[in-house]
Amino acid sequence: MDVKDKEITLLFYSDPKQIEFSEGLSTVQGDYDKSLGRYVQYDDGLIEIMVEEELLKNPFSLIATLAHELAHVKLLSDHLIEENDEYLTDLAVIIFGLGIFNANTSITRLNTWSGVSHCGWQISGGEGYLHYKVQAFALALLSNYKGEESTGWSVYLEKEIKKVFEKSLKYIRQNIDDLRFK
Numbered sequence: 001m002d003v004k005d006k007e008i009t010l011l012f013y014s015d016p017k018q019i020e021f022s023e024g025l026s027t028v029q030g031d032y033d034k035s036l037g038r039y040v041q042y043d044d045g046l047i048e049i050m051v052e053e054e055l056l057k058n059p060f061s062l063i064a065t066l067a068h069e070l071a072h073v074k075l076l077s078d079h080l081i082e083e084n085d086e087y088l089t090d091l092a093v094i095i096f097g098l099g100i101f102n103a104n105t106s107i108t109r110l111n112t113w114s115g116v117s118h119c120g121w122q123i124s125g126g127e128g129y130l131h132y133k134v135q136a137f138a139l140a141l142l143s144n145y146k147g148e149e150s151t152g153w154s155v156y157l158e159k160e161i162k163k164v165f166e167k168s169l170k171y172i173r174q175n176i177d178d179l180r181f182k
Helices: 053-057 059-077 086-095 099-105 132-145 152-156 159-174
Strands: 008-013 018-020 026-028 037-041 047-052 108-114 119-125
Touching (some): 008 053, 099 152, 132 159
Parallel strands (some): 008 047
Antiparallel strands (some): 018 026, 037 047, 108 119
16 A cells, blocks of 8 residues: 555554453443544654454454555545545545455345354444445446456455446446546
């Protein structure tokens, strides 16, 4: 992502509002929006990137979150934008080449599990600010813009995201003359 000459401190935190019990049970106290990462830039130029330590269990989510926070560094500390824009930050991750990770973690999955005394389900994923279909379309736009005839990297996209990516790429290539970008 070409982040240079920045004093960045990486910190890990654990949100105490979630309590983990045995066999996959967890509870959330109160009404809050759980974040996976945080970006803070101080007046002296020091930048802190904070990452929820739970992400250490999921390397793909960890990479996606770090890429998102580093995109904040590029956009805000390099003064490419003046106000924080989370959607633009997610798009920047795609431009900087790490969009596969963000796209793959943006899709919601249903996981089932069973333990000794009970079983259950958990919905995971759905991370990031952009819907997976928007990310797939943005990846297709970038691929077309770069003139990629073959996208060998698209095999690493989740099944649903790859389907939307391929459909979008086909649409873009067939209608490129009608697409207007301002």
